[in-house]
Structure formats: C-alpha cells, structure tokens
Amino acid sequence: MSYSNKVLDHYENPKNVGSLDKNDPNVGTGMVGAPACGDVMKLQIKVDASGVIEDARFKTYGCGSAIASSSLVTEWLKGKTLDQAQQIKNSQIADELELPPVKIHCSVLAEDAIKAAIIDYKNKH
Amino acid sequence: MTIKLPIYLDNAATTRIDPRVLAKMLPYLENEYGNPASRSHVFGWHAEDAIEHAREQVAQTIGCDSKEIIWTSGATEATNLALKGAANFYQERGKHLITIKTEHKATLDTMRELERIGFEVTYLTPETNGLIDIEKLIKAIRPDTILISVMFVNNEIGVIQDIAAIGNLCQSRNIIFHVDAVQAVGKIEFSLKDIYVDLMSLSGHKVYGPKGIGALYVRRKPRVRLMPQIHGGGHERGFRSGTLPTHQIVGMGEAFSLAKQEMPQELPRIKQLRDKLLEGLQDIEEVYINGDMEHRIVHNLNISFNYVEGESLMMAIKDIAVSSGSACTSASLEPSYVLRALGRNDELAHSSIRFSLGRFNTSEEIDYTINLLKTKIAKLRELSPLWEMFKEGVDLNNYQWQSHGERDIILHN
DSSP states (O other): OOOOHHHHHHHHSOSSBSOOOTTSTTEEEEEEEEGGGTEEEEEEEEEOTTSBEEEEEEEEESOHHHHHHHHHHHHHHTTOBHHHHHTOOHHHHHHHHTOOGGGHHHHHHHHHHHHHHHHHHHHTO | OOOOSSEEOBTTTOOOOOHHHHHHHGGGGTTOOOOTTOOSSHHHHHHHHHHHHHHHHHHHHHTSOGGGEEEESSHHHHHHHHHHHHHHHHTTTOOEEEEETTSOHHHHHHHHHHHHTTOEEEEEOOOTTSOOOHHHHHHHOOTTEEEEEEESBOTTTOBBOOHHHHHHHHHHHTOEEEEEOTTTTTTSOOOTTTSOOSEEEEESGGGTSOSSOEEEEEOTTTTOOOOOSSOSSOTGGGTSOSOOOHHHHHHHHHHHHHHHHHHHHHHHHHHHHHHHHHHHHHTSSSEEEOSOSSSBOTTEEEEEETTSOHHHHHHHTTTEEOEEOOGGGSTTOOOOHHHHHTTOOHHHHHTEEEEEOOTTOOHHHHHHHHHHHHHHHHHHHHHOHHHHHHHHTOOGGGOOOOOOOSOOOOOOO
C-alpha cells in the first residue's frame, strides 16, 4: 500500500485524539462504520454559544487512511460553523490526503461522521 | 547490542538461503554447467551425478527411495501434478475428491479447476482449533472418492494434521492420499517409512534453499500412476519434462540434508524463542491465539489483537516483517479464509498477525518485537473507539452499527 506523506504524517502523529463528554449538551457525537467492515469512526464536536465548533476529537478503528481522514477533519472542523461543517465533502478529504482509489471509502466515512455528529448535536437543541 | 532492522519473522512465506546451501550451488552456476540429460560427455555426467546425489538427500530426509522423487519447479507445480495427474488417471474409478477448506491455494485452486472439468470436490471444515475431525472425514468418503488431499502443516496457523491416521484410512479404503508437506520439512520429525502417503509436495525455499525448485514424492510400492501435465522430452521418467536446473536441485538437496541434520538442535532453540514471544504478547489484554497450540510447529504463532485493525497494526510495526490476515493486506479485500474457516469473526481475522520464526532469528529480535508490539498496540487502542467501548462495558456484538450504505462515492479526479 503506497500512502502519501500526508496520510503517513497523520497516521504517525494523529491530531485531536480523544473523547469529549457525550452527555454534555454542547457536544455532538457521531459514530459510523462497523467492526465487521474494518472501520469504525467516532467523531465529536463541541459547539460554542455562537454556533461555532470550538473543539473536535476522534477515535478511529481502521486502516491508516481511515485514521488520517478522521485526524484531518478534526483539524478542519475547528473554527467552522455547523453550516460550514455540513459542506465538507469526502472528495475534499480524499484530494487533500491523495487517497488511493481503494481507500476512498475512508473519506466517505469521515464525511458521514461529521454529518452524524451534527445531527446528534442538533437533536440535543 | 544493536539490532539490525527490519527483523524477518515471515519464514513461512520464504526463508533466507543458508550460506552452506549457496556454497554448494555456486559451482553449478560457474564451471559445472552441463545439461544432466547429456549422456555423451563429462559435463552431462557431472550434472547428472549432482542431481542424483540431491535426489538421494531429499529421499533420505523424508524417508523414501530416491526413485520416488520427481523434480518440479516448486510445490505449486508438484501439487498441480499430483492432483490433476492422479484425478485424470483414476477417473474411471470415480470422480469425487476431498480436501480441507484451510489448504493452501495451490490445492484449492487446482481443485476448483478439477471441478470445472467435471470432478466433484468436498471441502471439509476443520474444527475451531484448525484440526480435522477424522470421523467427519470418514463420513465425507463416498464409493466414488478417488483422492484425499490434506496438508501436513498449515502455513497460516502452523497446526499439524494427523497424517498417519488419515494415511491408514486412505490405505484401507484404497483412496489416493496427497499431502502438501511444504511447511513440515525440517519443522517436524517424520518418515514415509512410518506413515502411508501416496503423493507428497515439497518445496526448496521454505527450508533455507533456493526458490524455483520443488519435488513430488510418488509412491512406487504399490505404484501410484499419474497423467503427466508437462510434456516435451520425457525427463523425470516421463512424469515431468523439461531440462533440470542443476544448481537449484543441488541447493534443495543440501537444504533438505541440513534440515534433517539441524532439527535436533534447531527445534528446541526456536521453541524457546516462540514461547518467549508468546509469553511476552500474552501480557497484552484481549489477545487470541489462532489454531491449536499443542499440535503445532514450534515456529508459528498466529495471534489476533482485538480492537486493533490489521493494516494499521502492520503500518505500526513496519520494522518487523510479518504477515497479516487482514483484508487490507491482500488483493482480494477478504480477510483470511483460513481464520474464517475456523469460525473466527471478521474483526479477529482482520487483526491477526502471523509470526513465523526460523533458523536465523535471535533472542534479541524477539525482545525487540515484544516491546514494539506492546507500545504500538497500546497506542492504537488509545485511538480505537471499540477499545473505549469495550472498557466501558458496551456489548459490541449486539451494538447497532450505523454503517454507510447506498451513498454515492465521489471519486476525486
């Protein structure tokens, strides 16, 4: 498997690993994927009073590009409004990380995780 | 002491050629270049002598007569010749064959080809420890069963099948018995004087010999007949035509001879290393050994690290050369069919690592491997939402996973 240096960087030094309190009303949690498929992503966002994402955390079970995709989106999410976050497309993730075609599904999963986290946050409000 | 990286722990895939083997081969790549089939001059005679000496070495290692050894390009060809050759020759008697789901692809794919041309094949499922239940094998036998093929030692999980018992069964039922012994030579003591086998596939490069050379043992008393698969000159008594690669054959002969000679010292030493590795890795929580530990070669350890995905684990331990049962490391995107046949779930198959130790591994290498794995598994579990859920006591098997379904995937070009 030949990964880009960007994937390897995120894999070696993942950003924003960890968990936020899922019961905090300001935290939205998205969990997508399934162990049987080899990928599970948990993405959490913390949204401030003005509707801007102030923090993002992830934990991912999956291959190197799944870990890199989730690490990358936590970086992108910080400082974005929920509307802006909603606009992030898997193709942008795949482009940024130069994912090989067989790994595109990792970027799809990351986009799904963002949307799931936003829905969870909105359900609380 | 500094360790040379990367560390090679993939000896079931192939082995480093032993320097003593290489030394024996070199003259046949230099001055002794005769064709062993040339009967009219000294170049040919020397090459033929070398080949017959190597044939004798292989025969002595497995306990048969040298006339029962047929040289092939490798064990894959030997297995093709055995299965296709016997099935085609004996098809008047019946067209049913039996093998095991955990066999090497050389056997399984050849069986598929035989199915395509009209044979019927039963693929037995082994028990969860990888061993076959002889009663189930007996039940699978039909009046038209002409051949049974079972591997001696499994390449992924290292378990040893009861070849002696299956041999007796086949002999009493007059069924041809083929054994893929690629992973058994030099790893367990056996002799064809004691066990009944009709056909046995052998390989040079798994035993510190060169690649591109193998052999098929073909029983002579009572004689087993085969339809040749490669024609052109009638070499190897018509079983397998083609000019013999003298240097490769000399290498395989020497490698087999060394294997037999070294086994008494080598096996206890490798067992110590493997037990040390096992002990070190068993300290880690949620690890599962794949395959029976008692009926197993001392060289193999196949272990699943739960809640860690296989490919990311392989990336994390790139300084050690091992194999994984993970789908991500194979072309097929399916996790290991061997582990699946044992009833292991996909997650455990995905997170499995095969360590296969060999003649050149050291105790320091095992220490390094244990430390590296402990560190990296801890790091990946810190990253794993499954590990977090497991620690929180969530029942992962009954959890409603939300997997992405029918969405369009936008390609990025």
